[in-house]
Every structure is written in C-alpha cells, then in structure tokens.
Amino acid sequence: MAKKKGKGKWRKALKWSDKTLQNAQQTDIVIPIMGATGAGKSTFINLFFDKTVAKTSDSLNSCTADVKDYPGPWRKDLSRRIVLVDTPGFNDSHEDEAEILRRVSVWLAKAYDDGMRVAGVIYLSDIAQKRVYGSTRLNLTMLQKLCGDDFYPRIVMATSHWDEVPLHVGEPREEQLRENFWAEIIGKGGKTWRIITRDDALAAIDSIAEEHRRRGLQTDSGTSTSSSGTTVNEDAIALLLQRELVELDKIIPATGAGKELKGNIRNLLEVLKHEVAEEQDPEKKAELQRKLQFLRSQVKQLNIPLGERLRIIFGFYQV
Numbered sequence: 001m002a003k004k005k006g007k008g009k010w011r012k013a014l015k016w017s018d019k020t021l022q023n024a025q026q027t028d029i030v031i032p033i034m035g036a037t038g039a040g041k042s043t044f045i046n047l048f049f050d051k052t053v054a055k056t057s058d059s060l061n062s063c064t065a066d067v068k069d070y071p072g073p074w075r076k077d078l079s080r081r082i083v084l085v086d087t088p089g090f091n092d093s094h095e096d097e098a099e100i101l102r103r104v105s106v107w108l109a110k111a112y113d114d115g116m117r118v119a120g121v122i123y124l125s126d127i128a129q130k131r132v133y134g135s136t137r138l139n140l141t142m143l144q145k146l147c148g149d150d151f152y153p154r155i156v157m158a159t160s161h162w163d164e165v166p167l168h169v170g171e172p173r174e175e176q177l178r179e180n181f182w183a184e185i186i187g188k189g190g191k192t193w194r195i196i197t198r199d200d201a202l203a204a205i206d207s208i209a210e211e212h213r214r215r216g217l218q219t220d221s222g223t224s225t226s227s228s229g230t231t232v233n234e235d236a237i238a239l240l241l242q243r244e245l246v247e248l249d250k251i252i253p254a255t256g257a258g259k260e261l262k263g264n265i266r267n268l269l270e271v272l273k274h275e276v277a278e279e280q281d282p283e284k285k286a287e288l289q290r291k292l293q294f295l296r297s298q299v300k301q302l303n304i305p306l307g308e309r310l311r312i313i314f315g316f317y318q319v
Helices: 009-013 041-049 097-113 134-147 149-154 167-181 183-187 198-215 240-247 256-278 282-301 306-313
Strands: 029-035 068-074 077-086 121-126 155-160 191-194 223-225 231-233
Touching (some): 029 134, 041 121, 077 198, 121 198, 149 155, 149 198, 155 167, 191 198
C-alpha cells in the first residue's frame, strides 16, 4: 500500500551542501550506523568493506560531520547493494546538535521520499568506556526517538572496542548495558551483537539484510513474525522520524527527536547559567557566556513556529 505523503515541508530544511543518497535503487538494503562520537561507526564500515572507505579518528573528535553513505554489493545476493550510512553522533565536538539532527533528518526524509526503505539500524557502543556519559545517554535516547518502538525489532545494539578491554571487564559492562540501558529495545525485539572481527560485522549486516529480504516490504496480513519470534508491524517500514517528516508533514522541531533534543539543550542551558553566575574569572566567564549564546542559538533553531504549534494543539498531526 502506497504511503500518503505530505507537502514536503522537510525540503525547506535542505541546504545545497547536503549529501543525499545518489543513484538509489529500489533493491538497496539501507542500514544507518549510529552511536556516540568515538563508538567506532567508521571503523565498523571499514571492517565491512575490508578496506578504508570511511575516515576514522583515534580520539573523541569526530571525523563524521556529514551523513555519508557507502554502497557495496551484498555477498549473499550480488544483485543487491548494502548501503551503510555513517551518521554523526550527538554531542559532537565540532557541530551543534540542531545541525546534526537537520542533516540526519533530511538524508532520511529524502531516502524515504525516493522510495528507499531502511532495513535496520546498527547502534554502536564503546565497551571500553568506563562509564555511561551524558552524551551516550543522549545518543541512545535520540536513537529511540528517531526509530520509534515499532522499529525496535530491526535494531542491532552492538558493542565495539573489545580489543581494548579483557573479557572479565567487558562482559559486566555489556550486561549493564543490556539491563539498564538497552532493556526496552531488547524487550521489543532488538538484537545484541559483539563486534570483534570482520566476520562479526558481516554477520550483523547479514542478519538485518536476510530479515529484510524475508519480510519483503509488506505482507498481506500487515504483520509478520521475526526470526526471534517477535511480532513485527509491517506498516513500520520506515523510521518514526521518516514518517513524521514525509507522511505527517512535520517540520524537524515538531518531531519527537526535535522535541527531545530541544529539551536536552534547555537543560544544559540551565546548568550553564549557574556556572556563569558563579564564575569569578573574567576570561572563563566570557568563554562560558559564548557557550551560553551558542546553546541559545540551537534552541532557537528548534523552536516550533506558532502555526505548527496550532496544528499540533488542534490535532492536525496523527501518528
């Protein structure tokens, strides 16, 4: 069944410099790779292709500022392409959060508007990280807001950097992630995966691609059962963000991801206001004030215009 499309308000957020999927094919198997800065997204992509196609970094400074797609043949069906999508992490050290959301949003909206379907998402977490930082929590929350819980059965929660920690250290951390942070996604059908070797990366991709091929785009009943036994809503052939932007014709700030990000930035603003008030050193105070102004500019980008607020209040959007 063809999905109803809105007027394309998301297109107003497009910039000439935006990179979107070129030469898209209906048979493409699109898999975004998500996670915090430094989680190993580019390294995962290079593992899959068995060569350096994505620039990597040894620090927390991200090498992925734009959304970049990397197509290549699927080893189990050479007539189809795997398209891995490298996405910038939130709390990135070079780009503001609102701009990151805009870039991710327009790429996904364009792909969906062109008839491309996301087969699944791989979310990477650094197992060598000693604690879960605020940026890690934000990226996980944004994953949930971008995907929507109907899409959870198509998410692979993967851990990376196993070569940096012994098993007796990594395994308890992995269990903590499963129980305290990933439980909702896993409980609704999401899979977990350890990425240690190239074979692990290939197997994770194959798992998503085979499930996607088995399902097809739709079934007559509207639902199917995944290999894990979870009931899958076949209408959820898109990420929630894609449906919000393309079908419901929302602007980016009015999406669940947009509202979540704005709330997070406003919380940071409040913390920073207290720091500015208490700082006595003139130079440090000036630097904090610059950061404060930068955060305010991000909030402004995520404000919902009055007309859109009225559409929400009076129920013009229906999920």
